Amino acid sequence: MKLHAAAILVIFCLGIFTVHTVKGSVGSQSMRKYSCVNLSTQQLNIRNLIGYEMHRVPVQAVMFINTKGIRICVSPNQKWVQSAIRRIDRARTTRGK
Incomplete structure (x- = not known):
């Protein structure tokens, strides 16, 4: 028992x-702390951007992070956005070496 x-x-x-x-x-x-709801239409100064995140929900967007830590959402279809992403990626790879 x-x-x-x-x-x-x-x-x-x-x-x-x-x-x-x-x-x-x-x-x-x-879970993400920040999400893109509104998209900025203003072109940002690429030299002041230090990071980015791709977002698909609730809208498709790129969230850039500038040197002051401010997050700005923009449409990924703009040419300057693609240039900024390439520049940030290049800077990340050169820092990693």
């Missing part, structure tokens, strides 16, 4: 551990 009760207790504890593990892994997935 004691062995039977101990087995049930072990199974119960494993069940609780499994539920907490599954909940933790779902809750630990990161």
Whole structure:
């Protein structure tokens, strides 16, 4: 009888551990802090941009980050945007060497 009760207790504890593990892994997935809702129509100074992120939801956009940490969303279809992305990528690869 004691062995039977101990087995049930072990199974119960494993069940609780499994539920907490599954909940933790779902809750630990990161979500974006910022998303693009409005797009700027103004051309930015490419020399002041230090990073970018591609966004598809809720609108397709490129979010540029400037030297002051300000994030600005623009349409990815503009020629200057593609030039800015290439410049940032080049700067990242030269810093990594």
